[in-house]
Amino acid sequence: MAMLPILKIDDGSLPNLILVVGDPDRLTSITSLIKGTKELGKNREYHSITGFYNDKQIAVVSHGVGSAGAGACFEELCRGGAERIIRAGSAGGLQENVSAGDLVIAHAAVREDGLSRKIVPVSYPATATPDLIIKLRSAANSAGINCHEGLVLTSDMFYPHEILGSDLPLWQRASVTAVEMEVATLFVICRLHGVETAAVLAIDGNPLNQDGGSMDTYNPNQDSVRNAVTASITLALEALTG
DSSP, rough: OEETTTTTTGGGGSSEEEEEOOOOHHHHHHHHTTTEEEEEETTEEEEEEEETTTTTTEEEEEEOSHHHHHHHHHHHHHTOSSEEEEEEEEEOOTTTTOOOOOOOEEEEEEEEESSSHHHHHTOOOOOOHHHHHHHHHHHHHHHTTTOOEEHHHHHHHHOOOTOOOOOOOHHTTTTTEESSSSSHHHHHHHHHHHHEEEEEEOOOOOOOHTTTTTTOOOOOOOOOHHHHHHHHHHHHHHHHOO
């Protein structure tokens, strides 16, 4: 049996329905939502478990922060037999009405990541699978949760510096809803492999509303953000198994 070398998972043991999250610590809380949890693999930031949700076997895999490392995870999951991958992650709001504690369903992503342009030309779109957008929306409606929907910006920069500054105001004017660091990479890799994909994001602040993009007052440690993270995971699990 071959092993996925970065994830350290025997590829024959990988379910075809996969939830991906950035933070390995989130797997601990997710174990309370799924049944029959077993560890699949562990290597660096890549922690993987399997279990059952809605009577379907799934995997939950952490990918760390940023497109390069996350891309290695997404590529191995696709090569390992994934048929559907949904990301439940965090993002910053860009529009004035997108605030900490909100949720965003990504329709597509602006490819400002460093990795995807090394894989395919920049004119190639990074889009979610339409059916999964519908499933996420339906899950949110059933739970009575209001979600923003639209474009997200995938960027490799978290803290801006004064030399070049921040381009977030530009993307705000272009009607981009939120900014994060992995979705475009996920969408491109999954599309190239014919794997269904989507993302639902918990907003942990709005840098343009708070401090003009400097991130000086960034504080994700709020109850509203923690609740949104839990909600994003639940919606992703419902769409994944729906």
